[in-house]
Amino acid sequence: MPHATSDDSKPARQSRSFTAQAAVMGAITFLSRILGLARESIAARYFGSSPVYAAFTLAFTIPNLFRKLLGEGALSSAFIPLYTQALKRQADRSGAGTDRLPAPGESFEDPAVFAAASVNFLCAILTGITLVGEGILFLIVSFLPMSADTLLACRLTMVMLPYVLLVCGTAFLGAILQGHERFAAFTFTAVVSNVCLIIAMITAASSLDLSDETGRTRAVYWLSYAVLVAGVMQIAVLLPSLRAVGFRFRIMLHVFTPAVKQMLLMTIPVAAGASVLQIGVVLDKGIAFFMSEGVDRTHLNWFGQHIALPLAEGATQRLNWAQFMYQFPLGVFAIALATAIFPKLSRDAIDVDRTEFKSTLRRGIEAALLIGLPASAGLILVREPAVKLLFEGGRFTRADTLWVAQSLAIYSAAIWAFSLQQILSRAFYALHDTRTPLMWTVWNLLINLAVEIPLIFTPLRESGMAFGTLVSFAVQSLAMLWILNRRVGGLELRGAFGRIGLMLLATGAMVLACQGVKMLPFWPASDTRFAWAIQLLLLMAIGGAVYFAICAAGGINVLSALRRRKTSEAKPAGPAL
Numbered sequence: 030m031p032h033a034t035s036d037d038s039k040p041a042r043q044s045r046s047f048t049a050q051a052a053v054m055g056a057i058t059f060l061s062r063i064l065g066l067a068r069e070s071i072a073a074r075y076f077g078s079s080p081v082y083a084a085f086t087l088a089f090t091i092p093n094l095f096r097k098l099l100g101e102g103a104l105s106s107a108f109i110p111l112y113t114q115a116l117k118r119q120a121d122r123s124g125a126g127t128d129r130l131p132a133p134g135e136s137f138e139d140p141a142v143f144a145a146a147s148v149n150f151l152c153a154i155l156t157g158i159t160l161v162g163e164g165i166l167f168l169i170v171s172f173l174p175m176s177a178d179t180l181l182a183c184r185l186t187m188v189m190l191p192y193v194l195l196v197c198g199t200a201f202l203g204a205i206l207q208g209h210e211r212f213a214a215f216t217f218t219a220v221v222s223n224v225c226l227i228i229a230m231i232t233a234a235s236s237l238d239l240s241d242e243t244g245r246t247r248a249v250y251w252l253s254y255a256v257l258v259a260g261v262m263q264i265a266v267l268l269p270s271l272r273a274v275g276f277r278f279r280i281m282l283h284v285f286t287p288a289v290k291q292m293l294l295m296t297i298p299v300a301a302g303a304s305v306l307q308i309g310v311v312l313d314k315g316i317a318f319f320m321s322e323g324v325d326r327t328h329l330n331w332f333g334q335h336i337a338l339p340l341a342e343g344a345t346q347r348l349n350w351a352q353f354m355y356q357f358p359l360g361v362f363a364i365a366l367a368t369a370i371f372p373k374l375s376r377d378a379i380d381v382d383r384t385e386f387k388s389t390l391r392r393g394i395e396a397a398l399l400i401g402l403p404a405s406a407g408l409i410l411v412r413e414p415a416v417k418l419l420f421e422g423g424r425f426t427r428a429d430t431l432w433v434a435q436s437l438a439i440y441s442a443a444i445w446a447f448s449l450q451q452i453l454s455r456a457f458y459a460l461h462d463t464r465t466p467l468m469w470t471v472w473n474l475l476i477n478l479a480v481e482i483p484l485i486f487t488p489l490r491e492s493g494m495a496f497g498t499l500v501s502f503a504v505q506s507l508a509m510l511w512i513l514n515r516r517v518g519g520l521e522l523r524g525a526f527g528r529i530g531l532m533l534l535a536t537g538a539m540v541l542a543c544q545g546v547k548m549l550p551f552w553p554a555s556d557t558r559f560a561w562a563i564q565l566l567l568l569m570a571i572g573g574a575v576y577f578a579i580c581a582a583g584g585i586n587v588l589s590a591l592r593r594r595k596t597s598e599a600k601p602a603g604p605a606l
Contacts, residue, residue, distance in 0.1 A: 053216075055365045066353075075233075085253070147292065148198075148201060153284070185249060188257075205271065230248075320340050348436055378461075383518075408441035412438050450505060481493050531580065536576065
């Protein structure tokens with residue numbers, strides 16, 4: 030019998046705009062990044078660019094590879110669109126007052142069952158990976174000859190490999206919360222991780238003698254065990270929020286539900302793309318590690334030819350610090366924005382005309398460039414005082430400062446491309462197109478290697494690897510934007526060109542203003558930590574004021590436009606049949 034639903038019974042909650050959510054995430058991420066800077070500053074002072082800490086950095090890359098591949102990469106990227114769409118269908122059926130069965134070819138799987146089955150599947154996969162990995166590493170360290178720093182890297186990897194299960198589990202549980210538009214708890218897990226590592230570093234420094242190799246080696250083992258403690262605490266932080274959205278972990282023997290099978294089909298190309306990207310990350314770190322001088326390594330034996338290693342000792346860690354610094358604005362805004370926009374893009378993508386999808390995507394692109402463009406120029410401007418203030422001192426020398434600052438400038442030139450690529454990848458995944466990001470990730474890796482390998486033998490040395498990253502991501506982001514524009518029948522970007530042009534003009538004015546400030550009589554020129562801090566604050570304040578003043582004068586009001594609230598997730602239901 031036909032009946033109408035009341036406004037009270039339908040799920041008509043107001044949805045916060047994705048920029049409001051991104052602002053919350055950005056604030057928490059900012060705290061996390063500040064703690065991360067403190068962590069790296071402490072590490073630079075205690076360990077410098079020593080091979081021991083380089084071994085820890087390389088070993089820590091392995092569990093992080095799986096986090097980005099499975100936890101935050103392939104499975105999450107495939108899971109979130111399916112899960113949010115399942116929640117929307119469930120809300121639509123509830124709002125319409127019907128429990129109709131799905132039509133042929135249509136799936137109405139319970140979102141709670143889908144989430145629980147997916148978590149069980151992920152735990153089984155990660156447990157197997159951890160056990161197999163430990164066995165392979167045991168054989169490697171037992172039977173293969175290797176240098177002391179390589180052996181240390183392998184042993185530290187053995188200690189931290191169980192972190193794969195913990196950190197990937199944290200990321201996937203965070204994906205469940207993202208489907209319910211809850212971002213704060215998952216974002217806060219990075220704060221927990223940084224606090225654990227800072228405490229471990231300070232404890233090790235106060236208990237061990239870090240002036241010799243033996244003390245530093247014991248210290249990095251302490252750090253490795255602290256990583257495992259951090260993984261357990263990260264999951265604990267998520268439990269209250271998971272209970273609040275109704276998620277309950279339960280052991281399921283039958284995990285291959287229809288929705289899980291669909292997720293796995295979507296995961297294959299995403300996993301391949303994420304694998305290529307992470308292989309690129311590992312290759313970069315591996316090239317820096319094995320092509321740099323070490324304690325007992327100065328030349329490379331290549332088919333009987335002895336070739337002097339092109340990179341100075343500590344290149345791996347210096348590149349890691351440069352990467353950490355350019356990722357600061359990415360984490361605070363770009364990744365937060367992309368994470369917040371993903372569930373909305375996924376919901377809007379199922380509409381036939383995709384008008385709202387394209388509108389959301391345009392606003393996301395503008396918002397990414399609004400911050401990405403000045404962040405690129407700004408970090409180049411402040412690179413030297415920032416690196417000196419954060420790292421110089423102790424075992425971190427002036428030569429280390431110059432190398433990190435040079436690599437940071439090159440990496441920073443691509444922040445706008447990183448920011449744009451974060452948005453575009455989510456848009457393709459929301460459209461269930463996982464092959465295009467895969468294809469361009471492969472091209473990214475090939476372009477990166479083709480550019481960086483020759484450059485490390487030039488005066489650029491280790492900074493040549495940063496240049497390869499700059500070129501590959503710039504090409505990838507522009508190509509994916511062009512493809513996506515054609516895929517959805519036009520993003521109507523002509524209206525945005527004027528605003529983007531004004532952003533570029535404001536960025537140029539910001540650069541000129543900051544360069545002008547350096548010529549003024551009151552510019553602090555002394556080589557002290559206080560002077561570096563004043564230099565940094567002056568450049569940030571004046572550069573930011575000039576940029577946003579010009580944007581405001583030109584009528585750019587992107588962030589305000591993005592604060593529009595969506596009236597309702599569900600339209601008023603008609604009669605149920």
